[in-house]
Amino acid sequence: MEERLEVLKVHIEQAGYEGQSDVIKKIHFDVRQGELVGLLGPNGAGKSTTIKSILGLLKDFKGEISFLGERRSYAYIPEHPILYDELTLWEHMEFAAAVYELDRTVFLDRADDLLRRFRLLDEKHHLPGKFSKGMQQKIMLILGFLNKPDVYIVDEPFIGLDPKAIKDFLGMLDEERKRGAGILMSTHVLDTAERICTSFVLLSGGRLVANGTLQDIQKQCGMPDAPLFDCFHSLL
Numbered sequence: 079m080e081e082r083l084e085v086l087k088v089h090i091e092q093a094g095y096e097g098q099s100d101v102i103k104k105i106h107f108d109v110r111q112g113e114l115v116g117l118l119g120p121n122g123a124g125k126s127t128t129i130k131s132i133l134g135l136l137k138d139f140k141g142e143i144s145f146l147g148e149r150r151s152y153a154y155i156p157e158h159p160i161l162y163d164e165l166t167l168w169e170h171m172e173f174a175a176a177v178y179e180l181d182r183t184v185f186l187d188r189a190d191d192l193l194r195r196f197r198l199l200d201e202k203h204h205l206p207g208k209f210s211k212g213m214q215q216k217i218m219l220i221l222g223f224l225n226k227p228d229v230y231i232v233d234e235p236f237i238g239l240d241p242k243a244i245k246d247f248l249g250m251l252d253e254e255r256k257r258g259a260g261i262l263m264s265t266h267v268l269d270t271a272e273r274i275c276t277s278f279v280l281l282s283g284g285r286l287v288a289n290g291t292l293q294d295i296q297k298q299c300g301m302p303d304a305p306l307f308d309c310f311h312s313l314l
């Protein structure tokens with residue numbers, strides 16, 4: 079079988095904020111090509127702090143984050159849309175394409191495909207400030223998928239999307255995994271995580287509680303065949 083490379087290596091010794099520099103400690107895990115890793119844990123467990131560490135946003139950080147290749151090729155899809163009031167949807171896409179230095183033909187192809195998939199073709203010249211929350215969230219997905227990066231870092235994608243949009247999103251993630259991208263996704267929606275993730279990183283109180291496939295985690299908590307939800311509660 080073809081070797082699957084690590085697209086993201088996370089070695090956090092400690093990270094945090096002014097006043098508490100060790101909110102999270104000793105968080106070590108990898109994301110390989112084709113993997114969808116679920117980043118799970120109760121409120122305040124340290125998922126966002128872990129994501130901020132990976133994105134290089136924390137001053138108080140000790141450890142090492144490595145991406146595959148010299149150029150960090152990743153897309154971050156935030157939980158809450160971050161959009162410019164004065165730019166139309168299409169202008170957001172053009173802006174992202176310029177930042178990613180996408181070839182014009184490739185951009186136009188991908189842009190058309192993504193707008194169709196997420197059913198925003200008719201709104202492409204509208205200002206997103208007037209869009210619904212779900213529609214704004216879909217823009218963040220479109221901007222993330224435009225670049226086809228090595229790594230996706232997705233923060234709680236399921237809140238606010240309708241079932242059809244979730245299905246479109248999951249279909250797109252699947253295609254990207256098959257292409258060789260690796261995905262790290264934080265979520266509280268455990269039944270969906272159990273269905274789609276290839277492995278899990280479970281955090282609690284800023285520490286790594288479990289890291290592995292569902293089978294590994296079932297073994298760790300001595301509950302073979304138990305759903306992720308039950309393992310999660312047993313381990314916490």
Ligand SMILES: Nc1ncnc2c1ncn2[C@@H]1O[C@H](COP(=O)(O)OP(=O)(O)OP(=O)(O)O)[C@@H](O)[C@H]1O
Nearest residue numbers: 095096098101119120121122123124125126127128
């Ligand atoms: N900007 C900040 N300044 C200081 N402390 C913070 C800051 N952001 C988060 N924290 C603290 O860090 C800890 C971990 O929070 P974090 O946001 O990483 O958790 P989370 O797992 O993402 O939670 P949730 O599921 O509620 O989003 C919490 O105790 C929180 O109070």
